[in-house]
Amino acid sequence: MANFKLKKYSKDTIRHKENIYKKHLKEEFDDILLTKITLNDYEHYLASKIEQGYSRGTVLTTQQSMKAIMNVAVKHEKISKNRLLNVVYLRLKKA
Secondary structure (H helix, E strand, O other): OHHHHHOOOOHHHHHHHHHHHHHHHHHHHOOOOHHHOOHHHHHHHHHHHHHOOOOHHHHHHHHHHHHHHHHHHHHOOOOOOOOOOOOOOOOOOOO
16 A cells, blocks of 8 residues: 555545455455465355445455555565456446
Protein backbone atom coordinates (compact mmCIF):
# COMPACT_ATOMS: atom_id res chain seq x y z
CA MET A 1 0.00 0.00 0.00
CA ALA A 2 2.93 2.34 0.55
CA ASN A 3 3.63 2.62 -3.21
CA PHE A 4 -0.08 3.08 -3.87
CA LYS A 5 -0.24 5.96 -1.38
CA LEU A 6 2.66 7.73 -3.09
CA LYS A 7 0.52 8.31 -6.20
CA LYS A 8 -1.65 10.79 -4.28
CA TYR A 9 -4.97 8.99 -4.50
CA SER A 10 -7.78 10.32 -2.36
CA LYS A 11 -8.18 8.99 1.17
CA ASP A 12 -11.45 7.33 0.11
CA THR A 13 -9.75 5.50 -2.77
CA ILE A 14 -6.97 4.26 -0.51
CA ARG A 15 -9.48 3.17 2.14
CA HIS A 16 -11.53 1.34 -0.53
CA LYS A 17 -8.49 -0.54 -1.86
CA GLU A 18 -7.40 -1.47 1.67
CA ASN A 19 -10.91 -2.75 2.44
CA ILE A 20 -10.99 -4.89 -0.71
CA TYR A 21 -7.67 -6.43 0.28
CA LYS A 22 -8.63 -7.01 3.92
CA LYS A 23 -12.13 -8.31 3.26
CA HIS A 24 -11.58 -10.40 0.14
CA LEU A 25 -7.95 -11.20 -0.55
CA LYS A 26 -6.06 -11.32 2.73
CA GLU A 27 -7.91 -14.24 4.29
CA GLU A 28 -7.63 -16.38 1.17
CA PHE A 29 -4.12 -15.52 -0.03
CA ASP A 30 -2.18 -13.96 2.86
CA ASP A 31 -0.16 -17.11 3.61
CA ILE A 32 0.37 -18.16 -0.02
CA LEU A 33 3.35 -17.04 -2.06
CA LEU A 34 2.34 -15.26 -5.26
CA THR A 35 4.33 -17.85 -7.21
CA LYS A 36 2.04 -20.57 -5.82
CA ILE A 37 -1.27 -19.01 -6.90
CA THR A 38 -2.48 -20.76 -10.06
CA LEU A 39 -4.95 -19.42 -12.59
CA ASN A 40 -7.22 -22.40 -12.01
CA ASP A 41 -7.24 -21.96 -8.23
CA TYR A 42 -7.85 -18.24 -8.59
CA GLU A 43 -10.78 -18.73 -10.97
CA HIS A 44 -12.30 -21.17 -8.46
CA TYR A 45 -11.86 -18.54 -5.76
CA LEU A 46 -13.72 -15.93 -7.85
CA ALA A 47 -16.49 -18.42 -8.63
CA SER A 48 -16.85 -19.16 -4.92
CA LYS A 49 -17.32 -15.44 -4.25
CA ILE A 50 -20.23 -15.40 -6.72
CA GLU A 51 -21.68 -18.54 -5.09
CA GLN A 52 -21.42 -16.82 -1.70
CA GLY A 53 -23.67 -14.07 -3.04
CA TYR A 54 -21.16 -11.33 -3.72
CA SER A 55 -22.14 -9.05 -6.59
CA ARG A 56 -20.47 -9.23 -9.97
CA GLY A 57 -19.10 -5.73 -9.34
CA THR A 58 -17.48 -6.76 -6.06
CA VAL A 59 -15.88 -9.78 -7.70
CA LEU A 60 -14.58 -7.71 -10.61
CA THR A 61 -13.20 -5.07 -8.22
CA THR A 62 -11.49 -7.82 -6.25
CA GLN A 63 -10.03 -9.17 -9.48
CA GLN A 64 -8.75 -5.74 -10.46
CA SER A 65 -7.03 -5.40 -7.09
CA MET A 66 -5.41 -8.81 -7.34
CA LYS A 67 -4.29 -8.07 -10.90
CA ALA A 68 -2.67 -4.84 -9.67
CA ILE A 69 -0.90 -6.71 -6.86
CA MET A 70 0.47 -9.24 -9.32
CA ASN A 71 1.54 -6.52 -11.78
CA VAL A 72 3.48 -4.72 -9.05
CA ALA A 73 5.15 -8.01 -8.11
CA VAL A 74 6.22 -8.44 -11.75
CA LYS A 75 7.45 -4.85 -11.92
CA HIS A 76 9.60 -5.39 -8.81
CA GLU A 77 10.81 -8.76 -10.11
CA LYS A 78 9.22 -10.78 -7.31
CA ILE A 79 7.51 -13.00 -9.88
CA SER A 80 8.37 -13.51 -13.55
CA LYS A 81 4.87 -12.98 -14.95
CA ASN A 82 1.29 -12.33 -13.89
CA ARG A 83 -0.35 -15.74 -14.26
CA LEU A 84 -3.78 -14.28 -13.51
CA LEU A 85 -4.02 -12.16 -16.67
CA ASN A 86 -6.22 -14.69 -18.44
CA VAL A 87 -8.98 -14.92 -15.84
CA VAL A 88 -12.21 -15.98 -17.51
CA TYR A 89 -14.86 -13.30 -16.95
CA LEU A 90 -17.57 -15.13 -18.90
CA ARG A 91 -18.44 -17.14 -15.79
CA LEU A 92 -19.37 -13.95 -13.99
CA LYS A 93 -22.96 -13.44 -15.07
CA LYS A 94 -24.36 -9.93 -15.14
CA ALA A 95 -26.93 -9.19 -12.45
